Amino acid sequence: MKGDQVPDADHVARYCGGASIHEDGRVDGSVFRLRKFDGKPEPYLSVNWLEYLEPSDRSKQLDALRTAFQQKPSFKVRSSARFAVHNVGALRGYVRTNSPDQCELSVLHEPDLDDDSHCGVYGLPMDDDLVADLIADIVQATYPAKAG
Template structure:
């Protein structure tokens, strides 16, 4: 339900455009930068999708993203555990991850709240947690 907190045990996925993917495949902090007038960073709540495998979750996120974005060949989907993210940032900021569904096409849409457009260090720290990475577009 809108506004519900995503449990610490669950995982979120972030679409990362090709310009935020380094040559070694890691994701840089720019993938986690808020745009002007955004109050949260958009992500997808994987367990909400009720799939049985990570591959099925990623396939569903790809389907949702294709409806909203033009997916580049260098783009990636990065995954983080919510509890790990919150604990990693806790000394600098208090973040929360909550469900923000965009119905009907993106029911797992969620957001990372608690930082701003000028929080370069927080962006860097968030990037450190999103280490599980998948292609956003299949060849």
């Protein structure tokens, strides 16, 4: 339900364009920064709740996520893109422990019309490279965003 906290045991995935993936497979921290649209900062970092899509099978979760992204009318999934996966509890704890101000993140369910698994990571400071890099440091795994 909209606004519900995603459980710490669950996982979220962030779409990362190919330009944000280093040659060694690491994800660049820049993909975890809030952006501005029309001069206004994003209220949260967009991610997708994997267990919402399928409770326990990562392969099925990713297939469902790929399908959801391919069905977005104004979104083009690129073959070089990846999904960066985080465990919610590890993400929140790592950022809190390693940021100078003990940044407290929350991950809330934010379903939209064409994506029921959509969520937001709240509490990110605007223009904060350190927190973005900490999020990149704790990526659990990456997977191709485009099937096949």
